[in-house]
Amino acid sequence: MAQDFDAIIVGSGAGGGVAAWVLASKGWKVALLEKGRSAYPSLGAPVLRQSLWGNDELRRRRFFGFHDPFIEPRTIVQAAGGQAEQKEFQGLGVTVGGGTVFYDGDCPRVTQLDLRMLSTFGAVPGASVVDWPISYDDLAPHYDEVERLIGVQGAADADPFAEKRNAYPMPPGRPAKVGTLLSKGAKSLGYHPHPMPMANNSIAYRGRPACVDCGFCAMGCPIDAKGSTAVTVIRDALLTGNLTLFAECCVTKVVATPKGDHATGVEYLDKDGKPATLNAKHIILAANAIETPRLLLASEIGNSSGLVGKNLMFHMVFAAVGTFEEEIRSYRSRVVAHALADFTVPDGSADYIRGGYVELGGQIQPVEFGATLPRQVHKTMMVDGKFRRKIGSVSMMGEDMPQEANRVELDPKVRDVYGRPVARVTYVRHAHDQAVVDRYMPKLTAIAKAAGATGVQEVDFVAQDGVPESKHLLGTTRMGDDKATSVTDKWGRMHDLDNVWVADGGVYPTSTAFNPTLTQQALAHRMATYLLNPAGQGKVTP
Amino acid sequence: MLAAAPALASCRRDDAAKTAPDASDATTTADAAGEIGPAPTPIGRWLVPQGTTLSKERYAMLLSVMDALIPGDAASPGAVDTHAAWYLDQLLGAFKTDPPRIYAGGPFSGRHGGIDAFSTFQPLTRIETLRWRTYLEGDMGLPERQWNGPVKGLAQQYADGLDALNAASLKDNGKGLAEIDADAVGNLLDAGDDTLVQLVYTHAVEGTYGDPVYGGNFEQKGWKAIDYEGDRQPIGYTARQMSNPEEG
């Protein structure tokens, strides 16, 4: 059969964008299908003109380029045997660039320990802890490449807990006041704060300007100083002439042969809502770890293990939020400029393994802050206390345990605007996860207090009755060597289909102690490098 | 297109003597966003600007509710002073203009350099048009708007919610919602349907602290009240402004 493309990629976020660049730069004809709109009228033109992002909270609150629960609802079950409820949770970008348009840009790497949880610490009852089928050394060259492509700032020797590495493409940017204070506090307690590695330009880099610390990263960068995949790898791939971008095209099905061991293409709804098809030699799924299993389940492929959608992980995100005597104005900065990794190393407790990476800083803009306040305290909090200008937070990305019961399924009733069954998520915290929160929350509070904060409040963003809001989506197509206990192999290829690959956080076997996006991108880079030349075994060639 | 602001600096009837409608506002009369005329309609405690999408009566009721939710005082403006009701009304009437007033343009407002791109609203995609028409107008019996069952539009939610509160006011106070004082409104809100109260509160906050291009945050009063700089592109902050914020 004549093929329209060498590869079709579903989803233009973190992993999809990187895969598009690797393949298109080596001459493959690639189609990138993205259900969201492009916010760049000239993304493929020689000169990148203005974007449609702005320092504007309302655009974001009206879901411009973002997952919109009104047109794509989700349901969630939050207790064993509980009812599914329609709620807004874990939304990421739905636009060219996906979540990387809105992310903070925190780009830590994992360590070898992250990939060896089972062999280092043994099994955890009730959890499906495994080792990754790859090592840190397998990832390292791909990290280097991705950091160069998207532009990452950082200080190579600043974090004593990180693996040895080369210099970052850019030096650290300007310090934020809140992070400087919190770093001082952390140091006084013997910890090792360092500049957060970030995909925000500290200097002009590859045709994009330096970040001016406007503080609106969560609304998309208006000057393209943040290394979203849209303005880096996708734009680079478009400029090769080998990439065709299909924006506002929602993939509804991966079409496979009757035996289900080979995919022929995809069905999608085009810009005008008309059904259409494309075929290709390879299909790469990069729709994120909720949307990819949703598409696989709807397509009824790739699930001989029964594990598609299972082992969903989010990270526990929890924080100590305090008020400083002096002005902080933590919004005068990119989101987080400082971090520490001390708690990613186990401290020998019998109740839990370890904590996670810690962000020193964080920010909230006034509409979001005001809207979440109880109306009765609006004036005290917004106006009288000048409270918003003095708060600072210390937050942890805790490693949650993989559990088969935590999963993505198709909701039997609720439909989205395209007529597709929506994702129904079940997510219940493991006792180990709770032990981590209980153990480390006081340590975060201690850092805030050592920095001079008072009135410290402890906030758990994945509380039982709240919704998980980590924005980290992982594990639903886990990789492994055994096709009975994993969905994808160590390259990201689905065990069941010889030409379907996954390039999003779904391939994570365990959630690691770090923000996941850079690692997803390194995995996507490795997968696409292998796909180009399997004999090269994923070796990076210039 | 510029965001049309109501002709009145203040919608408080008490202030009417101090803030006579500005003749220069007559220039906005033909603004496609609505007939913003200089002659306000007094209803209860309020002066209702011309060109509202909500009925004048309901707009006055909305002012009463917003005033009770985010009251103003000498030191800081409330939701009425920041024109948060006008903000909500602009949203309800978003499709009166083409492109609709849903998403401001990018990348800059022009307040800190660069040209003002915010006030050129963005054309919507097919899905965005379907989304916002359905959300604002309801399903109107159209099958393509009922992907997940029937939808009651925002305009109807407001109409029903305000009418119910007004009926409660008439029953409790013998006077309509637009006439009773803020304390009496507060009592009604405490006893009333919390879904509506939460909806109005959210829009009051958006209209108070959101970008002025959407019709609220009049003269950036909301930002000034909390000593906030608002959008900062393309200048951002200097290293000194980051490290020494107490200097302003």
Ligand SMILES: Cc1cc2nc3c(=O)[nH]c(=O)nc-3n(C[C@H](O)[C@H](O)[C@H](O)COP(=O)(O)OP(=O)(O)OC[C@H]3O[C@@H](n4cnc5c(N)ncnc54)[C@H](O)[C@@H]3O)c2cc1C
């Ligand atoms: C505010 C915020 C801050 C964050 N900060 C950080 C951070 O500092 N560090 C970090 O590591 N992570 C951060 N994240 C998380 C990060 O954004 C995600 O990890 C990352 O975007 C995931 O990449 P992905 O490619 O798997 O999926 P996505 O980014 O979700 O991309 C998937 C794309 O696929 C498209 N798609 C889905 N289904 C279909 C379909 N059927 N047809 C066509 N297209 C489809 C979607 O529209 C989307 O554009 C943050 C997220 C948010 C929202």
Ligand code: SF4
């Ligand atoms: S803080 Fe920097 S990277 Fe983030 S939106 Fe502003 S200029 Fe862009």
